[in-house]
Amino acid sequence: MEKNTTPEPPEHIAPRFDYQQLFEYLPEGVFTIDTQWRITSFNKTAEKITDYRRDEVIGRHCWEVFRSELCRRGCPLSLCFETGKRQMDQEVAVTNRLGVTQTLIVNVNVLQDPDGTLHGGIETFRPPRKYDYAVPRPGTVFEGIVGKNPMMQSIFEMLPDVAASEANVLICGESGTGKELLAKALHNRSGRRNGPFAAVNCSALAESILESELFGHEKGAFTGAESRKPGRFELAKGGTLFLDEIGDLKSQLQIKLLRVLEEREFERVGGTRPIKLDARIISATNQDLDKAMRENRFREDLYFRLRTVPFYIPPLRERTEDIAPLVSHFIKIFNVRYKKAVRSVDPKVMRIFMKHRWPGNVRELERILEYAFVFVKGPVIFERHLPEIRDAGQTEVAPEEPMRPQGTSRDKDTVLWALSTSDGNRQNAADLLGISRTSLWRRMKEFGLT
Secondary structure, eight states: OOOOOOOOOOOOOOOOOOHHHHHHTOSSEEEEEOTTSBEEEEOHHHHHHHOOOHHHHTTSBHHHHHOOGGGTSOOHHHHHHHHSOOEEEEEEEEEOTTSOEEEEEEEEEEEEOTTOOEEEEEEEEEOOOGGGGSSOOTTOEETTEEOOSHHHHHHHHHHHHHHHSOOOEEEEOOTTSOHHHHHHHHHHTSTTTTSOEEEEETTSSOHHHHHHHHHEEOTTSSTTOOSOEEOHHHHTTTEEEEEETGGGOOHHHHHHHHHHHHHSEEOOBTOOSOEEOOEEEEEEESSOHHHHHHTTSSOHHHHHHHTSEEEEOOOGGGOGGGHHHHHHHHHHHHHHHHTOOOOEEOHHHHHHHHHOOOTTHHHHHHHHHHHHHHHOOSSEEOGGGSOOOSSGGGSOOOOOOOOOOSSOTTSHHHHHHHHHHTTTOHHHHHHHHTSOHHHHHHHHHHTTOO
């Protein structure tokens, strides 16, 4: 019998690989943190994007390095730790070592063992690419702006093209609709995003002070001018100047602003040397400028200079389909800020929100929910947690919630209470009981409640 000379296949030997080396060659910035939020690794691309060296950041808290507004509210890593779910394609504005603010696209996930032991988190980040902003998805959040309403979707669709231009923009809408948020979104997506965003409220300052605030002044230009001071036009160099409440600008300043827009230069108060304007102008108002022009309170030529591209943000009462996603958006933010685990509002609260006229718009909704977070203890916000809401004549007065039985979620009375409190909504009832919707369904079948 012929002997089989075919060699036995070698045993598979898993190659040893240093994953830190893999991180080094990735085209995106990568860093990891431990459970104390201290940075444990930082690759070369991360160094390039942030201008920090690895040895400068290892061991530091991540918020000390990235210095983002979201570090205080809505941090993607914090949401990931809380929910256990990865956060994908989140827009985050961060400030690098040189003090330059830039928008990054980040993805985060937890680092944990197969047994679920949490060791920290990992985040990748990169500057946005053109196609990141190509077609906004309905219902998503852009730079803190939430909108499923068709008018809001129209704004989202226009925003990338307008941001890429140098055109002057006029944003109109009631107080609290988010005009400054839209102005910041235009800045953050523009070619000037690495420059400053300088904002000035034209209604908050007296005319004499406002002129100095805008144009700056020379030493001795007026009593109290003890030194030279640059104005907002200079401070916005290379970036964006946001003129809020432009409708309150007095006649003389309107004339001076028009001259600046036409000649693209200005002089400091008390100065004679012209200074070139190198800033994009975005203005906003809650006034009816058509009426103001008819009453000769606002110059028509200035109006058309400011509104090369006009935006109108509708009030919240005209886009009620945005109330539910806004509530979810603010719940995520306040869960991080107040270290709570609220999942939803009670259906009766949502009905109150849908009937309310919202004179303060999105800002009013945000303040009402923040008030509720101060007092809520469980996963659901009930009417008793809300402040007194003005315009209450258009809201329902719901009876006080029935008291929860002493039993657990395995008791029929407790399940009945949750279903009654939630008006039969199984997901809200499951949230009240702290169980999954599937577990609730099994117990309803067990108790004959289906």
